[in-house]
Amino acid sequence: MTTDADVKTLVIDEQEVSARAGQTILEVARENDIDIPTLCHLEGLSDVGACRLCLVEIKGSNKLLPACVATVQEGMEVSTNTDRLRKHRHAILELLFAERNHICSVCVSNGHCELQALAQEQGLTHVRLPYRNPELTVDASHERYTVDHNRCILCTRCVRVCAEIEGAHVWDVMGRGINSIVITDLNEPWGSSSCTRCGKCVQCCPTGALFDKSKVGDDHPKYPDFLPYLNLMREAQ
Amino acid sequence: MSKLKLATVWLDGCSGCHMSFLDMDERLIELAELVDVVYSPIVDTKEFPAEVDIALVEGAVASVDDEKKIKKIRAHSKMLIAIGDCAVAGNVPSMRNPIGPEAILNRAYIENATAQQQIPCVVVPKLLRVVRPIHEFVNVDVFLPGCPPSADTFHTALTALLTGAPLDIPALTRFGA
Numbered sequence: 501m502t503t504d505a506d507v508k509t510l511v512i513d514e515q516e517v518s519a520r521a522g523q524t525i526l527e528v529a530r531e532n533d534i535d536i537p538t539l540c541h542l543e544g545l546s547d548v549g550a551c552r553l554c555l556v557e558i559k560g561s562n563k564l565l566p567a568c569v570a571t572v573q574e575g576m577e578v579s580t581n582t583d584r585l586r587k588h589r590h591a592i593l594e595l596l597f598a599e600r601n602h603i604c605s606v607c608v609s610n611g612h613c614e615l616q617a618l619a620q621e622q623g624l625t626h627v628r629l630p631y632r633n634p635e636l637t638v639d640a641s642h643e644r645y646t647v648d649h650n651r652c653i654l655c656t657r658c659v660r661v662c663a664e665i666e667g668a669h670v671w672d673v674m675g676r677g678i679n680s681i682v683i684t685d686l687n688e689p690w691g692s693s694s695c696t697r698c699g700k701c702v703q704c705c706p707t708g709a710l711f712d713k714s715k716v717g718d719d720h721p722k723y724p725d726f727l728p729y730l731n732l733m734r735e736a737q
Numbered sequence: 738m739s740k741l742k743l744a745t746v747w748l749d750g751c752s753g754c755h756m757s758f759l760d761m762d763e764r765l766i767e768l769a770e771l772v773d774v775v776y777s778p779i780v781d782t783k784e785f786p787a788e789v790d791i792a793l794v795e796g797a798v799a800s801v802d803d804e805k806k807i808k809k810i811r812a813h814s815k816m817l818i819a820i821g822d823c824a825v826a827g828n829v830p831s832m833r834n835p836i837g838p839e840a841i842l843n844r845a846y847i848e849n850a851t852a853q854q855q856i857p858c859v860v861v862p863k864l865l866r867v868v869r870p871i872h873e874f875v876n877v878d879v880f881l882p883g884c885p886p887s888a889d890t891f892h893t894a895l896t897a898l899l900t901g902a903p904l905d906i907p908a909l910t911r912f913g914a
Contacts, residue, residue: 601831604913611913619912628872
């Protein structure tokens, strides 16, 4: 038998696993049913390592690596759920909640929100940091969708899906640091932008930042699982 | 064993957490075997007692009066439990924070008033500039998020706290639940 596949063997959480060279730690972990929490990662989109929730420890290195962009190496020993990592994940979630106005009880995504679900999963019962309470806008100029910046966590899934999958690149990020904000075109109202009205960004948004106007109350589950299938079909052509 | 002294307090919230507490229905009778409710919106006691074992606090801190109350409650309670998203995170009352109390008072008492346009300044306590969760003022022992936490959540959590059984709050409730 001949094989030209470059196989790497490594250890994740004391479990021996094998992977193809170039695979990310996250991909290999999930193939082996090892759960690493993520927020900005979405299957079918490129990875940017923005949210830092998927940070993992590598034996022999004191640097933490984001599992969604770090590729596997031969003999690597990865830990995905240590006290240190749990502490950091907790702090990241608290920073996200404190940064903008996330009022779960009145949010259109209540019960369907990835940030809310992760907070519960990671055992967050309160936020130790003072809330910033920034004054942010809601743009309802689009005939079908609304963007509520109060709920945005700047994961950039909308930016990536619009550029990479829809090919329109209507969404982008304006400003720096804590003043960053997602914008349509060159900060035009969404309704008068070059939006193709495909709605992919709404389905990919993990929180209630982008939502469909036809949904009321908390009845707004999102379905981003079309992405890997869409990619498969395109590759097959 | 003598009964534990339980107090429940209503700060800036909608009373929904108290309604949910009452939704424990017949389980309240079991609870009454273990605790005496010494202070509560549903009990006719005017002053917060000197010694309380468990204080359940609903609502955020939104006024100078709330701030005074929460400090008094902390000083006289062995265990302080923040109940509901307002007490835990600010929730709906904190939605005024980005625009400030003046804008809210103006809208309510001037812009939307058809007669006697004036902002109340006597008897009612002055609003704080920002509404904040209670743990930003005092030490909180247990956080019970939810809007409101369900009657089952109240029952499971209180039973565990009263009997010393293990309590896994994130398995029971979450923000917005």
